[in-house]
Amino acid sequence: xxxxxxKIEGLRYxxxxxxxxxxxxxxxPFTDDMSLLQGLQYIKDNLDGSFTFRWSCRMAICGSCGIMxxxxxxxxxxxxxxxxxxxxxxxxxxxxxxxxxxxxxxxxRFVDRLASVKPYIVPAREKPLAEGPHxxxxxxxxxxxxxxxxxxxxxxxxxxxxVGLNPNFVGPxxxxxxxxxxxxxRDVGWSARAEVANSExxxxxxxxxxxxxxxxxxxxxxAHAVNQNKATSALDYxxxxxxxxxxR
Amino acid sequence: xxxxxxxxRPMGRWWTKNPTYRRYMAREASSFLLFAYALTLLYGLWRLxxxxxxxxxxxxxxxxxxxxxxxxxxxxxxxxxxxxxxEVAPKTMPKTGLPERAITLGGVAAxxxxxxxxxxxxxxxxxxx
Numbered sequence: 589x590x591x592x593x594x595k596i597e598g599l600r601y602x603x604x605x606x607x608x609x610x611x612x613x614x615x616x617p618f619t620d621d622m623s624l625l626q627g628l629q630y631i632k633d634n635l636d637g638s639f640t641f642r643w644s645c646r647m648a649i650c651g652s653c654g655i656m657x658x659x660x661x662x663x664x665x666x667x668x669x670x671x672x673x674x675x676x677x678x679x680x681x682x683x684x685x686x687x688x689x690x691x692x693x694x695x696x697r698f699v700d701r702l703a704s705v706k707p708y709i710v711p712a713r714e715k716p717l718a719e720g721p722h723x724x725x726x727x728x729x730x731x732x733x734x735x736x737x738x739x740x741x742x743x744x745x746x747x748x749x750x751v752g753l754n755p756n757f758v759g760p761x762x763x764x765x766x767x768x769x770x771x772x773x774r775d776v777g778w779s780a781r782a783e784v785a786n787s788e789x790x791x792x793x794x795x796x797x798x799x800x801x802x803x804x805x806x807x808x809x810x811a812h813a814v815n816q817n818k819a820t821s822a823l824d825y826x827x828x829x830x831x832x833x834x835x836r
Numbered sequence: 837x838x839x840x841x842x843x844x845r846p847m848g849r850w851w852t853k854n855p856t857y858r859r860y861m862a863r864e865a866s867s868f869l870l871f872a873y874a875l876t877l878l879y880g881l882w883r884l885x886x887x888x889x890x891x892x893x894x895x896x897x898x899x900x901x902x903x904x905x906x907x908x909x910x911x912x913x914x915x916x917x918x919x920x921x922x923e924v925a926p927k928t929m930p931k932t933g934l935p936e937r938a939i940t941l942g943g944v945a946a947x948x949x950x951x952x953x954x955x956x957x958x959x960x961x962x963x964x965x
Contacts, residue, residue, distance in 0.1 A: 603841035659853060686842030694842050749857065752847050795864075796924050799856040815928040 593617050594669055595676035596627055598639060601687050609687060612636075613676065618669040624677065625653050625664040628691075641691035648805055651741030655691050656680040661746035661803045682746035698742060701758045705766040710780040712773075728773040735768035735813050737806040744800035744810050756789030760800040760810035763791060767813040778820060778829070786824060791817045863920035869913025876910075918947050 596616055601609040614635050616627045625643055632639050643653040646665045653664045658678050669677075685693035715722065744760035745751045751759050758766075766781050778785070785791050794814045801811040823829040851857040883894040897903055922943035926936035 601843050603843070606843075609843060609845075683845070686844050688840060688842055694840060749847070749850050752850065795860075796927060797857065797860045798924060798927060799854070799860075801927070802856060809927075811924075811927045812931075816930055818928065 591617050591619055592673075594627070594673065596624075596631065597676050597678045598628075598631070598690065599680040599687075600639075600690055602638075603689060611678070614639075616669070620668075620670050622669050623665050624657060624662075624667040624669055624672065624679070627669050627677075628664060628679070640689045649739060651739035654682055654741045654743045654746065656683060656746065661743035663741060663743070663805050666805065682742055684745055684748065684752035685742070693742075695742065698740075698745060698759065698762070701762040702740070702765065704758065705762050705769075705781055705784050707762075707765040707769060709769060709772060709774050710776045712776045722774045724773055731773070732768045732771040735764050735771065735808055738764055738768070738808050739806055741805065743803045743805060747797075747799040747803045749797060750793055750795055754789065754793050756787075757793035758784060758787075758789050760794075760814060763794070763817070764808055764810040764813040767817055770817075778824070782821075782824060785817055786821050791815070791821050794818075859920065862916060863924075866913040866917040866920070869910045870917055872906075873910045873914065876906075919944055922947070 593615055595613055597611045597613045599609050600606070600612045614631045616630050616635075618627055618630075623646070625646060628639070628641050629643075632641075641653070641655065641664075643665065644650040645652070648663050648666045651663075654661060655664050656662075656679065657664065657667055657672070659680075661682060664679070679691060681687045681691045681693045685695065685697075688694045738761055740761060742761065744764075748757075748760055750757050763785070766785060769775050770777050770781060791814050794811075796811060796815060798811045801809045804810060820829060823832055851861045880891075880894050880898075883890045898907075922940045925943055926932075926939045929939075932939065
């Protein structure tokens with residue numbers, strides 16, 4: 589395979605030394621089958637061992653390696669260097685998050701938001717083990733399946749200006765998981781998570797920019813999940829939700 | 837646990853960074869032109885309440901070059917708003933099973949058809965008097 593070279597401009601920030609980030613350029617040899625993540629690994633292994641970034645599975649499942657690639661949020665493992673020619677490629681940590689070091693962000697705010705939406709099944713009724721498994725029809729599965737594909741990679745948070753502008757906004761992925769559990773027939777539904785959904789930082793924090801759904805690597809469509817719930821939340825506000833059957 | 841020192845990037849002019857953001861801002865900004873059109877109509881209604889002379893003064897203003905330019909601008913805003921509104925409509929409604937593009941195109945086509953019917957009726961009413 590013929591070997592080519594591409595320049596990668598990486599954002600560098602060392603919290604112990606730097607007052608603000610700077611860019612450092614590396615020249616990386618690559619083959620056609622190399623991902624951007626492999627390019628970053630080449631830098632770390634051969635050029636600069638201090639270059640910091642997160643990664644794990646290398647196959648778009650773990651959601652660790654999200655970065656800004658030329659200004660767009662991408663998983664670096666499924667972005668190929670051959671598609672970024674002629675370069676240079678500018679890599680930065682995900683937007684709207686504080687930078688911890690180089691390409692690594694501080695996700696702690698997201699983790700708190702995620703916990704706030706109860707991202708687990710709150711059972712509609714306690715079911716004894718003896719009654720066997722919960723059964724769902726294909727229709728009941730389809731109601732939430734797409735939203736359950738989220739891998740918490742945070743590309744949607746980097747795509748959402750409201751996440752950066754509004755510190756209270758719960759954000760696309762967590763609100764999508766809120767909808768995913770509300771829509772599950774085994775779950776008690778809307779009432780378990782109404783307080784978060786109805787809050788200022790809940791579904792109403794979304795202004796429907798829609799870029800979250802464009803960048804999602806798993807086709808989850810957060811914009812749809814969030815905005816369907818605005819109708820439910822409005823009905824809830826007027827006390828009409830139970831009457832008109834908005835949400836579940 | 838010791839506190840982690842982090843760097844927060846300024847948001848600055850975030851809407852210039854990406855074509856999707858610019859499109860979003862165009863959608864939101866076009867609503868001001870819709871608002872301006874609503875005000876224009878309300879102003880006409882108010883002039884009507886003040887008698888025939890006032891109303892005819894308003895009609896005369898509508899025929900001025902500035903008013904025509906303003907209406908063309910508002911029409912442009914209306915078209916941008918309609919198209920971008922139907923582009924996001926599939927995101928705000930429950931799942932239909934239809935492709936999103938079909939909802940957008942269907943909505944824009946229905947809006948265009950309804951506008952044509954209204955314009956045709958107005959023209960017919962105007963000429964048959």
